[in-house]
Amino acid sequence: MPASAADIGFTTTFGIESATPGTYTLVAEVTKITPPGFSREAVEVTHLNSPDRFAEFIAGMNKAGPATIVLNLVPSATDALVTAFLATSGSYQITFPNAVTLTFSGFVLTYELDELSEEAMTATATFQPSGKPVLA
Secondary structure, eight states: OOOOOOOOOTTOEEEEEOSSTTOEEEOTTEEEEEOOOEEEEEEEOOOTTOGGGOOOEEEEEEEEOOEEEEEEOOOOTTOHHHHHHHHSOEEEEEEOTTSOEEEEEEEEEEEEEOOOSSSOOEEEEEEEEOSOOEEO
């Protein structure tokens, strides 16, 4: 049996496309990334003569679920995530440790500054993909 090719997420990055198309500015101090998941709607097509009285379904539209990042908050008057939120749409890229990228268009759904305490300040941003994310 061959050795596993599994890896940990260390060195994974999250980038926001800059004014130069195809160039991504990395979000600083990201501590966790949850990439978008994939789901599909089930469309019911049951009819009055469906076999054995069982409901029938066909595959519907595909969806990409939200992506989330958690980061150490370093307050800034030029916060890139506030800028991305105000832009209403953009392109985002996750780069995995093996250099595979997952790129998607969409928008910032939420950007929340987490509770301030004696612990490190953190924030959470959620991105809603629109269309098909691309693995390359």
